[in-house]
Amino acid sequence: MTQMKRRGAYVKALVAGGLAAGLTCATVAGPAQADVNRRPPRINSIIPVDGGLRVTWGPDTFFSGTVAGEATVLTFGGYQEGTWNDRGATTSFTIPAAHVRAYAGQAPRVTVCYLWPGVGHPSECASSDPIPIAGNVPSFPPGAGQLRPVPKPQNLRVVAYGDYRATVQWVNGSSYKKVLFRYDPGVQVDMPGNATKATTGTLVPGKTYTFKVEGAWSGGLFATRYSGWTEITYTVPKNPPFWPGGSVKKPYGPDTCKQGYVWRETTPADHVCVTPATRDQVRADNALAASRRQGWGPYGPDTCKQGYVWRGATPADHVCVTRATYNQTQADNALAASRRVP
Known part of the structure; x- marks a missing residue:
């Protein structure tokens, strides 16, 4: 069901006071959120249509197994434009022209959130860049509302192996806020934005692993955006040197x-x-x-x-x-x- 209302007490409780109810800015927190598949939605495009804005979004397809929330909420500036309790089935919405005109001379953001039920289940949100509204209409031509891509990390490679652990290195594609390193199903490490090297835990001889790394930008409230994964495969030597004392x-x-x-x-x-x-x-x-x-x-x-x-x-x-x-x-x-x- 779609709710159309001004950002009043309900939305203030959701956004301004939502931290007390578990609302976070693109973060996973609490024991129930150990599942790294809970990720923010990815806003795919924001296109002007007849004075309004057509927004499309979906799960982060670069992250294998990403799940959508039980409910999806879309806001535009100070309006909550819609809420859909359909487990991610809704992936687009057109913001009415009247709501766009209400922000003449301003630069609101579009924010899309996935919500999970229960206390301690934080939301996962993503926002667009500010959208200038000049002359009662968006001031960019059709297609320009699509988010600027975050450059991917480059030259991912294994630079060392020993004691059943591999060290990988890469070149960051931009000034990231954080870097995510992933290997083996369910193992993900969040690192500072200037990180360019990571070492795995104990690996299994003869097993082939996929090593992945991606960067993230953040420009403000709910504004984390991801580059998508750069990945390589690596097969652990079957007969590596024994562990010391092995x-x-x-x-x-x-x-x-x-x-x-x-x-x-x-x-x-x-x-x-x-x-x-x-x-x-x-x-x-x-x-x-x-x-x-x-x-x-x-x-x-x-x-x-x-x-x-x-x-x-x-x-x-x-x-x-x-x-x-x-x-x-x-x-x-x-x-x-x-x-x-x-």
Whole structure:
């Protein structure tokens, strides 16, 4: 169903006060958002039509498995133009000419958000560049409203391999706000915009991986835009040198895990053997660590926000996690010896 209303109390609660209800600016936060497929919509084009603006959007097709939200919301400047509770089925809308004329002399943005139900499920939003409205009509010719593409990273390559880890390097295509590095299904690392190198976790000999990197620009509220992925494939050598202290029976040394387990890697030195799902959760928790710290309180700058506790993989592990994750971490610590190859 489409809602047409001025940006009144409802929209102010959604946008201005929405942070309290879980609305964020193109961010994934909270344990329910460990799924990296929750990504902002990608605005494909904004085309003037009879004094109005035809907007088209969709999931980020460069990100395999991206899912649309349960609902889609489109705003133009101070108007909420429409809400569709159709799980991403609606991918276009024409902003009426009267709404465009209301912004004569201004430069509003178009914003499209995906929303997921429930507290703690943040929205994922994307915005256009400001659109100048001169003479009661958009001041650019048809087609010019399409977003300027974000240049992709170039020359992605593997520059080193050792200890079952690969180091990749690339050349950034522009001054990014952040860089995303991805390998293996579900493993993604967000890095600063000037990052040009990343090292993987432990890789499986003989397995072929796809390494991906993309850059992101941000110009203001809800204005994150992505370059799309630059990718290469890499096959890990089948007979690489053993891990220091390794042998045929224990290729990773005394900490070699039994089949079905992998190193937890809360830090590079954490060799507690856990399930792959637990290691994925560790990576998600590490990526969200800063957002879960209160920054002050009875435990100093590492004091967690309400609802989180220190993970405690080691006495120095102050990453804030849910109580369930804390319990899992302590159980894994207790079972560590039984999961190593004897």
